[in-house]
Amino acid sequence: MKPDTKRIVVVTLATLLLYTGISGAQSATPKPASTKNPYGASIPIDPPGPNDVVLTVTNHSKVVKFTFTSLRKLGTTKLSVYEPFVKVRQTFTVVSLAKIFKSANILPTANVITDALNDYIYTNTAKNFTDSQGQLAIARFGAPIPYDQGGPIRIIYPDKSTLSSNLPSWNWSLNVIKVK
Amino acid sequence: MERRQALDRNVMKFRVTSGQKVLAFIALLSFFALSFSIIGTNKASIDQSKNLTAATVPASSIIFTQRETLVYTIRLAQWLDQQIPRREVQIARALLAQRLAIVTTDGKSVGESAPSGYLKTLFITDSIVDSSSAGILTTKERARLALVLNPEIDNLIAQARLLVANYQLAVDSQLTASAKASRNGDFITLLLLIFFMTISGAWFVWIGRTSISLYRSGRNLILAEGKRLEILAAELAATNEAVIELESLNASKNEFISNISHELRTPLTSIIGYVDVLSTTMQIDSDPQLIEIFQVLDRNATILLSLVQSLLTLSHLDSPNKRDSFKPVDLLDVAEDAIFILHAEIEKKQFSVNLVYNPEDSYIVAGDSGLISQAFINLIANSIKFSFAAKEIEIGLTRLIHEDARNMISVSIRDQGIGIPQAEISHLSERFYRASNAVFEHVPGTGLGLAIVAKVIELHGASLRIESELGKGTIFTIDFPEYLSPLDNLIANRKFDLLAEAIEGIQVDDQPQLKAKLHEYGGALGFYDFAEIGEELLSLSRALTNDEKVADLDTLNLRDQLIVRMKEALPKKETGEINV
Numbered sequence: 001m002k003p004d005t006k007r008i009v010v011v012t013l014a015t016l017l018l019y020t021g022i023s024g025a026q027s028a029t030p031k032p033a034s035t036k037n038p039y040g041a042s043i044p045i046d047p048p049g050p051n052d053v054v055l056t057v058t059n060h061s062k063v064v065k066f067t068f069t070s071l072r073k074l075g076t077t078k079l080s081v082y083e084p085f086v087k088v089r090q091t092f093t094v095v096s097l098a099k100i101f102k103s104a105n106i107l108p109t110a111n112v113i114t115d116a117l118n119d120y121i122y123t124n125t126a127k128n129f130t131d132s133q134g135q136l137a138i139a140r141f142g143a144p145i146p147y148d149q150g151g152p153i154r155i156i157y158p159d160k161s162t163l164s165s166n167l168p169s170w171n172w173s174l175n176v177i178k179v180k
Numbered sequence: 181m182e183r184r185q186a187l188d189r190n191v192m193k194f195r196v197t198s199g200q201k202v203l204a205f206i207a208l209l210s211f212f213a214l215s216f217s218i219i220g221t222n223k224a225s226i227d228q229s230k231n232l233t234a235a236t237v238p239a240s241s242i243i244f245t246q247r248e249t250l251v252y253t254i255r256l257a258q259w260l261d262q263q264i265p266r267r268e269v270q271i272a273r274a275l276l277a278q279r280l281a282i283v284t285t286d287g288k289s290v291g292e293s294a295p296s297g298y299l300k301t302l303f304i305t306d307s308i309v310d311s312s313s314a315g316i317l318t319t320k321e322r323a324r325l326a327l328v329l330n331p332e333i334d335n336l337i338a339q340a341r342l343l344v345a346n347y348q349l350a351v352d353s354q355l356t357a358s359a360k361a362s363r364n365g366d367f368i369t370l371l372l373l374i375f376f377m378t379i380s381g382a383w384f385v386w387i388g389r390t391s392i393s394l395y396r397s398g399r400n401l402i403l404a405e406g407k408r409l410e411i412l413a414a415e416l417a418a419t420n421e422a423v424i425e426l427e428s429l430n431a432s433k434n435e436f437i438s439n440i441s442h443e444l445r446t447p448l449t450s451i452i453g454y455v456d457v458l459s460t461t462m463q464i465d466s467d468p469q470l471i472e473i474f475q476v477l478d479r480n481a482t483i484l485l486s487l488v489q490s491l492l493t494l495s496h497l498d499s500p501n502k503r504d505s506f507k508p509v510d511l512l513d514v515a516e517d518a519i520f521i522l523h524a525e526i527e528k529k530q531f532s533v534n535l536v537y538n539p540e541d542s543y544i545v546a547g548d549s550g551l552i553s554q555a556f557i558n559l560i561a562n563s564i565k566f567s568f569a570a571k572e573i574e575i576g577l578t579r580l581i582h583e584d585a586r587n588m589i590s591v592s593i594r595d596q597g598i599g600i601p602q603a604e605i606s607h608l609s610e611r612f613y614r615a616s617n618a619v620f621e622h623v624p625g626t627g628l629g630l631a632i633v634a635k636v637i638e639l640h641g642a643s644l645r646i647e648s649e650l651g652k653g654t655i656f657t658i659d660f661p662e663y664l665s666p667l668d669n670l671i672a673n674r675k676f677d678l679l680a681e682a683i684e685g686i687q688v689d690d691q692p693q694l695k696a697k698l699h700e701y702g703g704a705l706g707f708y709d710f711a712e713i714g715e716e717l718l719s720l721s722r723a724l725t726n727d728e729k730v731a732d733l734d735t736l737n738l739r740d741q742l743i744v745r746m747k748e749a750l751p752k753k754e755t756g757e758i759n760v
Contacts, residue, residue: 039280039291039299041306045270085282118251118275120244147274149281173275
């Protein structure tokens, strides 16, 4: 067998095994991923407190500040998604973006800017966010999301929704939502 | 002729030469090679595109990593400058860690692909930050940390630059390799394409030239054939006109003879009558000269009348569509009538005429009773005329039953007269021909009697056989086909058609084909009453195998013997020919 052919066979088998593994993982109950980022600092950062402001929503003159407590009051659900960056399935506690937009009277046609702690920005219309059932994740596997894993809050999308494959729209460590 | 046959073959079949076949084969091979090469090249292009597409993801990750690194260094600098608390630095560091943890399309995290120096520097800064107090740095701490942290910040910035540079080098290397592979593939594909175009182009040109040549040959042949057909058509038209003219002349001749004969018969009858009246009323017994004169007058007038009557009969026979009036005729009745008509002559010359037949048989044929009667009268009259010593005539009727052929009614008239010279028998049906011994013996006659008989026989699809021995007598035998009802006639025609077709059909030398034909016609002929022939054809078919390509001589001899027998079973040709 030639080296190339051998490599193709090995890669194919590995792909099949990986696929089988993923399928198995998808069908089984999601297990918590390692909470340790191998590239993180040795001293973890304390997550924000329940009454610390974690998200500021600005619709022109209207400004709404959210803490974990106030976010939970909007109503939370559990959502299992395939996390496209670390490529594992994870279960998040989420608040729908639609509720957050509504709380700040953001219209569907409004251009919404999502701004992260590191000043990363992603912009789209409110309608597109809600049509893709965009969610604000406030916890993962029932625990706060560490800063070095996208926390404390981040935007996620259900599998197969329109924006789920649009990786720039998965804004991590979200800080501000504002209308353009 | 050979050239013409060659042209015929060329026109009939489009042919490809061996050279053209070889060229076509090479073109086909080059086509397949070209196809595989194109597929390979496309696959390489697709792989290259995938690599380029995949490269964009790590590229963005690298750029973001560099950005987060720079943000982190700024935060470190701000923290060292006592502008921000340690938490801000830690958050920036966490966001950088988050970026390094991203798993790219090759299954590796960004951190795994980072240079070791980068991570080492990162962890050094971690230890510096972790060892400090929370919140804003004190002046004392700042002074202590500045010495160790500033070089690491510079180092981290340099490593971040290297991060991008290394990545760019790797991507460039990958793209260059892909481009090289693609270029090689394209070059081979181009070579194969040129080769294929050259070979297939040459093949098309060659085929085109051959086709044009064949077309021209065929066109010339067709034109020549057209001209030949035009000439043939002209000749055929001329022949047809000649035939029509001859038929018209023949009809005029018959009409003329008929009219003349009618005109002559009336005065001749008068002359004969008056000669008879004169010979009986005048006292000529005492004058031998007068007696001779009257005898000459009577004989010649009678001959002339007989000639006229014979000409009339022949004229009647020559007219077309005589068969349309054919009806079933009992030959026994006709023979008895003929004997009755000649009764006076028979009595006068003291002849004994025996009619021999089987009362249980019927002797029915299809025909014209008047004409058949005329033929019988002519033959019996001849027997009377040419028998001087033995005055006995035998007329025999026989029904001949044939298993494999049509039944026949045979009528024979046997006399013990002077006979006919063998060499002259075949001429007897010619008009005005008279046997040499008849002339020698001064037997009066016109030479038309047997011509009439032959014509009647021809008209009835019969045949005449003459057996004769000088001084001992003659036997005239006429074989008539037995009468068949319209349905029987249809079947008979079909079976004889089939027999004729079988004779043609089995004349093949290819053994498997011969075997098949023998089987096919054997079964069919058995069904149509040729049981014996059919069985023999089937037996021969069973004896043959399909293993041999060509039948051996023994088989072909057996086949030929069967063909002879089959031909014998066919009805005789309606020519009225005389068989000696």
